[in-house]
Amino acid sequence: MSAHPDSAAPSASLNARAKLAVTAGKAAAAVSRAAGRGSGSVIGGRVALKLDPDLLRRVSEGLDVVLVSATNGKTTTTRLIAEALKAAGPVVSNALGANMPAGITSALADSGEARFGVIEVDEKYLNMVARDTNPKAIALLNLSRDQLDRSSETRMLAEKWREGLAGTEAVVIANADDPLVTWAASSCKKVIWVAAGQAYKEDAWSCPSCGGVMQRPDEEWFCPSCGFRRPQPHWALQGEFVVDPQGNPWPIRLQLPGRANLSNATSTAAVVSVFGVHPQIALQRMESVQAVAGRYESVLVNGREVRLLLAKNPAGWLETFSLIDPAPAPVVLSVNALSADGTDTSWLWDVDYERLVGHPVFVMGQRKLDLAVRLEVAGVQFQVVDSIQQAVAMAPQGRIEAIANYTAFQQLRRDVATPN
Amino acid sequence: MTDSALRLIWIYPDLLSTYGDRGNVLVVERRARQRGLQVERVDVRSDQPVPTSGDIYLIGGGEDRPQRLAGERLRQDPGLGRAVENGAIVFAVCAGYQILGHEFIDDRGERTAGLGLLDVWSTRGEGKRNVGDIVAEPDPRLGLPTLTGFENHQGVTHLGQGVSPLAQVSVGGGNGTGEGTEGAWRDTVFGTYLHGPIMARNPLVADLLIKLALDVSALPPADNTWYDALRAERIAAAQTTT
Numbered sequence: 001m002s003a004h005p006d007s008a009a010p011s012a013s014l015n016a017r018a019k020l021a022v023t024a025g026k027a028a029a030a031v032s033r034a035a036g037r038g039s040g041s042v043i044g045g046r047v048a049l050k051l052d053p054d055l056l057r058r059v060s061e062g063l064d065v066v067l068v069s070a071t072n073g074k075t076t077t078t079r080l081i082a083e084a085l086k087a088a089g090p091v092v093s094n095a096l097g098a099n100m101p102a103g104i105t106s107a108l109a110d111s112g113e114a115r116f117g118v119i120e121v122d123e124k125y126l127n128m129v130a131r132d133t134n135p136k137a138i139a140l141l142n143l144s145r146d147q148l149d150r151s152s153e154t155r156m157l158a159e160k161w162r163e164g165l166a167g168t169e170a171v172v173i174a175n176a177d178d179p180l181v182t183w184a185a186s187s188c189k190k191v192i193w194v195a196a197g198q199a200y201k202e203d204a205w206s207c208p209s210c211g212g213v214m215q216r217p218d219e220e221w222f223c224p225s226c227g228f229r230r231p232q233p234h235w236a237l238q239g240e241f242v243v244d245p246q247g248n249p250w251p252i253r254l255q256l257p258g259r260a261n262l263s264n265a266t267s268t269a270a271v272v273s274v275f276g277v278h279p280q281i282a283l284q285r286m287e288s289v290q291a292v293a294g295r296y297e298s299v300l301v302n303g304r305e306v307r308l309l310l311a312k313n314p315a316g317w318l319e320t321f322s323l324i325d326p327a328p329a330p331v332v333l334s335v336n337a338l339s340a341d342g343t344d345t346s347w348l349w350d351v352d353y354e355r356l357v358g359h360p361v362f363v364m365g366q367r368k369l370d371l372a373v374r375l376e377v378a379g380v381q382f383q384v385v386d387s388i389q390q391a392v393a394m395a396p397q398g399r400i401e402a403i404a405n406y407t408a409f410q411q412l413r414r415d416v417a418t419p420n
Numbered sequence: 421m422t423d424s425a426l427r428l429i430w431i432y433p434d435l436l437s438t439y440g441d442r443g444n445v446l447v448v449e450r451r452a453r454q455r456g457l458q459v460e461r462v463d464v465r466s467d468q469p470v471p472t473s474g475d476i477y478l479i480g481g482g483e484d485r486p487q488r489l490a491g492e493r494l495r496q497d498p499g500l501g502r503a504v505e506n507g508a509i510v511f512a513v514c515a516g517y518q519i520l521g522h523e524f525i526d527d528r529g530e531r532t533a534g535l536g537l538l539d540v541w542s543t544r545g546e547g548k549r550n551v552g553d554i555v556a557e558p559d560p561r562l563g564l565p566t567l568t569g570f571e572n573h574q575g576v577t578h579l580g581q582g583v584s585p586l587a588q589v590s591v592g593g594g595n596g597t598g599e600g601t602e603g604a605w606r607d608t609v610f611g612t613y614l615h616g617p618i619m620a621r622n623p624l625v626a627d628l629l630i631k632l633a634l635d636v637s638a639l640p641p642a643d644n645t646w647y648d649a650l651r652a653e654r655i656a657a658a659q660t661t662t
C-alpha cells in the first residue's frame with residue numbers, strides 16, 4: 001500500500017518552480033546514486049531545497065504528516081508508525097533515516113498517492129520541520145546526551161522544542177517518564193502523555209524548569225523546588241502490554257527485541273490512535289517489522305550467527321545491554337569517533353560496561369584502545385581484534401552479539417556483507 | 421588519610437558529569453584498589469552537603485547552566501573549603517576548574533563568583549571554541565609524563581600569582597590566554613581543561629592524587645599496558661591533525 005519509491009512525476013499540486021526543483025533534485029540524486037555515493041536521497045533533497053526554499057512546505061501539502069524525534073529509537077519508531085498507519089491509508093516515510101530537512105524533502109517528493117507522511121526528524125531540526133510541514137501529530141520519545149563534541153546540551157534542546165512547539169496545532173505524543181521531554185511538550189495545547197519508560201536517567205536529575213534536584217520515587221518524578229511533576233499518563237507500557245486510555249491491556253508481540261522497542265511500540269499505538277487506528281490492529285501490524293536499517297539483524301559470518309546491534313550513546317548502550325543473550329554469550333564491541341559519531345569518546349565512561357563481566361568480549365573499531373582501558377577499569381575480560389572475522393574465529397560457542405556505534409555499525413554491516 | 425580507607429568524594433554528579441567525568445572517579449578508585457587500598461567512595465548530589473572528611477575530591481565538567489547551579493550551591497556550602505584547609509586534595513575539570521577560581525561567566529553571560537580556592541578567573545573567549553585532542557607538558561615538579569586529553573570549552577582562564585600552570589600546551593588551546601598554559605595548581609588543589617577523561621589517558625595523574633593522599637612518594641607498580649597504548653595513540657593522533 002505504500003507509495004512507490006520511484007514514482008517519477010511530482011504531484012499535480014506543485015507549481016512550476018517547485019516541480020523544477022523536485023526534478024532537479026531527482027537528477028542530482030540519480031547522479032549521486034550512479035557515482036556510488038549512497039542512496040542519493042540527501043544530496044537530491046539538498047539540491048531541491050536550494051532551488052526552492054519553500055519546497056518542504058509544498059511537498060508536505062495534502063499529507064497528514066507525523067513527525068518523530070528523539071535521541072534514541074526514532075528510526076525504529078518511524079518504521080513502526082509507518083507500518084501501523086498503513087491500516088488507515090498509504091504511507092510515505094523517510095525509512096532510510098535521512099532525517100534532516102534535505103533528506104525529508106527528498107522522501108516526501110516521492111509521496112505519490114500517499115495519505116500519510118511519517119517522518120523521522122533530527123532533534124536539532126524539529127522546530128523547522130514542524131513549521132514547514134504542518135504536522136497532525138508529533139511524537140517526542142526521549143532526550144539524553146549524544147555527541148559531546150557538538151555541545152548541544154540536552155536541556156537547551158528541550159528548551160528549543162518547548163519554544164518552537166508552543167503554538168503547534170499538532171497533537172503531541174510525549175513520553176511522560178522523561179522529564180526533559182515532558183518539559184518540552186508541556187507548553188503544547190494538545191498532548192497525549194505516554195508512560196513509555198526511561199532507562200537512562202543521568203540527564204534528568206536537574207529540574208529543566210528551575211534547576212532543582214529531581215526526586216524519583218518509583219515511577220514518579222517531581223521537583224520539590226517548583227512543583228514540576230510527571231503528568232498523569234493516558235497510555236502506558238506495563239510489562240509487555242500497551243495499556244490504552246480506557247485501561248485495556250493489549251499484548252505486544254514484536255520481532256524486535258528489548259525494552260526500548262516495547263516502549264517504541266507503546267508510543268506508536270498512541271500516535272496511530274490519533275488517526276483512528278485501533279491498538280490491536282496497530283500492534284498486529286508492528287509484528288511484521290524485523291530489522292530496521294540493519295539493526296537487530298542476524299547474519300552468518302563464517303558459519304556463526306552474529307546479531308548486529310546499534311548503540312550510539314549511553315542511553316542506547318544501556319538499552320542494548322538489557323537485551324543481549326546472558327553470559328557467557330560472546331560479545332563484540334566496535335567504536336569509532338568520526339564526525340557522525342562525535343569525535344569525543346568520553347561518553348564511554350557513562351556506559352556501565354561492568355554489566356559485561358562474565359561475557360567473553362572482543363573489541364574493535366577505530367577507538368578500540370579507549371574501549372580497552374574502559375573495560376580494564378570495569379574488570380571485564382577482553383581481547384582486542386582487528387576485524388569481525390577475527391573475533392568470530394576466536395569466539396567461544398553461542399550467538400555472537402555485536403554492538404557498535406554509528407559509523408562502526410555501518411562498517412560492520414559492510415564487513416559481514418562481504419564474502420570472505 | 422585519616423583511617424584505613426581512602427575517602428574519594430565525587431562532587432555533584434547530577435550537575436557536573438557531562439564529559440565522562442565518572443571515568444576519573446572510576447580510575448582513581450580502581451588504581452587505589454589495585455594497590456591494596458580500601459576505597460570509600462561518596463557521590464555527593466547537589467542537594468546534599470559536601471563532607472569535610474574526604475581525602476580526594478573530584479569535580480567534573482558540565483554545560484553553562486548546571487555550572488552556575490553548581491557554583492551557587494558550592495558557595496553556600498562550607499564543606500569543600502574546610503576540606504582544603506585540612507589539606508584535602510581537589511581535582512577539578514573544565515566547568516569545575518572555573519568554579520574553583522574567583523569568578524566565571526555563567527549561562528546568562530554574567531560574571532559569577534566562584535569559590536576562590538584557586539587564584540584564577542575565567543572569561544569567555546572571543547575566538548572559536550577549543551574542541552579536540554590536546555597535548556601538554558606538565559609542570560616538572562609534578563613528576564608526570566606528557567599529558568593527553570580532549571578539550572571542549574569556550575572559556576579562557578587567567579592565572580594569578582597564587583598558582584602555577586599545570587602544564588604547557590604543545591597541541592590545543594588549554595587556558596586560552598595565548599600564553600600556552602594549561603590548567604592551574606597550588607599545593608593540593610588542581611584545575612584543568614583536559615577531559616577524555618584525563619585519568620583514563622593519564623593514569624599517573626590518578627596515582628599522583630593517591631600519593632598525595634597517602635603522603636608517600638611511590639606506589640606499588642600497576643599494569644599500564646592499555647593506558648600506555650591509548651596514550652601513545654592519542655598523542656600521535658593529536659600531533660598529526662595539526
Ligand SMILES: [Zn+2]
Nearest residue numbers: 207210223226
Ligand atoms: Zn523545578
